[in-house]
Amino acid sequence: MTDQAYNFAYLDEQTKRMIRRAILKGVAVPGYQVPFASREMPMPYGWGTGGVQVTSACLTPDDTLKVIDQGADDTTNAVSIRKFFEKTAEVDVTEKTAEATVIQTRHRIPETPLTDDQILVYQVPIPEPLRFLEPSEVETRKMHSLEEYGLMYVKLYEDISRHGEIATAYAYPVKVQDRYVMDPSPIPKFDNPKLESAALQLFGAGREQRIYAIPPHTKVVSLDFEDHPFDPSKAPHACALCGAEGSYLDEVITDDQGGRMFVCSDTDYCASRRAAGHVGAMTSIEGATRMLRSASPDQTEPAQ
Amino acid sequence: MIHVEDLRKSFTLHNQGAAVIPVIEGAGFVLAPGECVALTGESGAGKSTVMRILYGNYLAQGGSVWIGEVDITQAEPRDILQLRREVLGYVSQFLRVVPRVPTLDVVSEPLLNVGWGEADAQARARELLERLRIPERLWSLSPTTFSGGEQQRVNIARGFAHFYPALLLDEPTASLDATNRETVLTLIEEAKAEGAAIVGIFHDQEARARVADREVDVSTFAPVAA
């Protein structure tokens, strides 16, 4: 079978029109979950079927696509989705945030600020922020339509009562344009301030058959209590590779002796900083030696 | 204060062939404030029935019972409730309370119901319980476990906590020893002196003679057999 056996970007035009209508409705009602007839995709649920359908409906032959998974361009999920569209849409692909026109993401917002000619597509596992406390879909839809969001605060209350602070670290609920409470997908709460963006942000949940959107420059407020304000904190370290202090970090375990390091989760951001000459503790000789010494106290010299 | 006129009462026992049992026919008597009337008549003559009608506990088939400005045979439930809270007291032979509620609270409840503060109500309850010789160690316990005499005294303390301008007493001195009987009679005399109109049933003749100004023989209200 040749690649031409597929319609452009895999989905047939009717399906893409259906999805675009859902996207338009989502844009018109920011934060509102629009039901759509999610299709079977050639990948299992949980691997981004919702995001892929939204991306498919947005792509044009002139687009440049970037795909990230937890900030990285080179993980399995990101690589296979990127290859999928290279094969079915023959669009240009890139790892550079600034060069991309469409970015599909799982669980991160790129560090580099997005612009008004970019679209960010999120993969969403569970779109309903009220779901964990209210199992009934009929009831949650009613709560959204009547703006009854007390229950969302119950969740935050429970967090504080159990952990002394709002311990929700990802999928932190937000209120969009003073109306709908929305689950921003499992991005770290560190990324929440970036939800107020110049780019169009689209959210696709394949299994749950929902699409929702944050149009450019929409007000997005993270829910909190007056005496426990929202805090977009992150690990108190600098990136070991590029030295960035203000980027979201992944913790990497380096050995079984307790050695670890923190590196930027956004690989493109980290790489461009390093290309520009920034260094972190690991990439400077002295720093690396010190780190390895402290991590492996019985070794006096760095490993060869 | 209490004005009973042409009172009629019969019971219809629907589950026993709809038998109609007439009990009282044409009962009438009047009490001024500060007066005490004793209902007399042999057992079964209808003394308790009259008392219960006066309290609104039994429905009358005819006639009227004026307690102050309210005809209790015609009044709406909420008016009767208000009357019972503020004007009309009733000390029955039996104590009926929520189990596990402390004695002190049982006695002070009528005062809280008419708007007394917690502290004042409790102080008044203590005073009465003391006068009626309920040992202080029992005050925090529920009266449901008390002896008959103790229960009766708690009942009296509860009935006399708030001053009711109209008061119904059903055998207030039954099952009491001489000392406590004296206290209860004194309480009745004090209430009279304050202006309460009291209707009572006293089997205790001496007590009756002491507090009652008049007697009303209930058997004269017995229906003439048809």
Add this chain to the structure above:
Amino acid sequence: MTPLLAVRDLNKTYGRHVGCADVSFTLWPGEVLGIVGESGSGKSTLLNCLAGHLPPDTGEVVFDTRADGPRDVLRMSEPERRMLGRTDWAFVHQNPRDGLRMRVSAGGNVGERLMAVGARHYGEIRDQALDWLDRVEIAGTRIDDRPAAFSGGMQQRLQIARNLVTGPRLIFMDEPTGGLDVSVQARLLDLLRGLVRQMGLSAIVVTHDLAVVRLLADRLMVMKDGHVIETGLTDQVLDDPQAPYTQLLVSSVLQV
């Protein structure tokens, strides 16, 4: 004085079966109304129609709202009715599991209604929750425990606290002491009586337990086959019942 609730000609049928028929009554502020009858007599249907859980076929349920005075609840918009359900009304279910969030802590359960009406200060919400746990005799140390760890009586008291925290004026109770041990029932009844007096609450209590209504209700409504067959002062209805069915009901109670 305006009645708190005025019900007129309420009817509800399930096909050919009568749920409740031609029910009219008035509830005044501070009053506790008991509705008694056997299973299937229509008392729960009536309660659900009154509380807005079930749409009646015809009739009016006029509630004296704080803001706009008397209004027919059945003709309110759904958001208004739901708001009423979170503020001025409360509903205590027979089974606490139906009225509590079992996966949320006691404090969260009590705080939910506060947060639903806009409370956004954690410390204040928690203080109020502690105060209410104390009022329903649940130790403050249990505030972060889930209701699943509570006894049946505690769960029921928690349900009451959760309902009363926003200071409602009318509370619907469906067999509030059903399924509880007798000694636990007594404590709950005493608590309810105290709260009704302190808060000036009005209540409508559905039960088949005549002992419960004798201690809790000012007035009674006796139902049979969907119809109200007798009304009156609680002690009068129980001590001098007029309708044949009420006489049977009262005489069927075992004397202890």
